Amino acid sequence: MHRTLRLLVVPALLLGSAGLCAAQDANLARNLAATCANCHGTNGHARGDMKPLANMSSGKMLALLADYKSGAQPSTVMGQLVKGYTDAQLQLIAGFFAAQPAGK
Numbered sequence: 001m002h003r004t005l006r007l008l009v010v011p012a013l014l015l016g017s018a019g020l021c022a023a024q025d026a027n028l029a030r031n032l033a034a035t036c037a038n039c040h041g042t043n044g045h046a047r048g049d050m051k052p053l054a055n056m057s058s059g060k061m062l063a064l065l066a067d068y069k070s071g072a073q074p075s076t077v078m079g080q081l082v083k084g085y086t087d088a089q090l091q092l093i094a095g096f097f098a099a100q101p102a103g104k
């Protein structure tokens with residue numbers, strides 16, 4: 001490869017992969033939150049009796065989830081389920097739902 005060309009191509013590749021990482025991070029919160037959709041509805045818009053998660057403040061959700069995890073709040077499924085996520089993952093999930101508009 002021509003020397004000047006190589007000097008241009010390498011930084012372009014580095015920039016390209018940094019952009020890809022940022023895009024993956026943006027999708028990570030959404031993808032993690034999608035694991036809640038079976039029960040709590042798409043983007044936290046619950047149907048029927050299920051509790052909606054959309055627009056719940058991040059602090060409130062993290063407090064509820066911490067109580068399920070510790071057992072302070074008895075539950076049928078949430079206590080088991082929350083143990084499968086790291087605190088960092090739960091923060092991403094809570095941030096995603098807090099940013100969803102309320103309503104159906």
Ligand code: HEC
Pocket residue numbers: 032033035036037038039040051053061064065074075076077078079081093
């Ligand atoms: C298998 C069905 C199911 C899935 C999947 C599920 N939930 Fe739940 N969730 C429940 C049930 C049922 C309750 C009521 C508490 C209980 O009995 O476990 C609940 C309660 C909650 C509450 C309390 C709501 C309130 O207003 O009191 C929050 C917050 C919550 N879930 C968050 C999540 C998050 C975040 C996820 C995804 C990581 C998730 N749930 C996935 C079934 C589910």
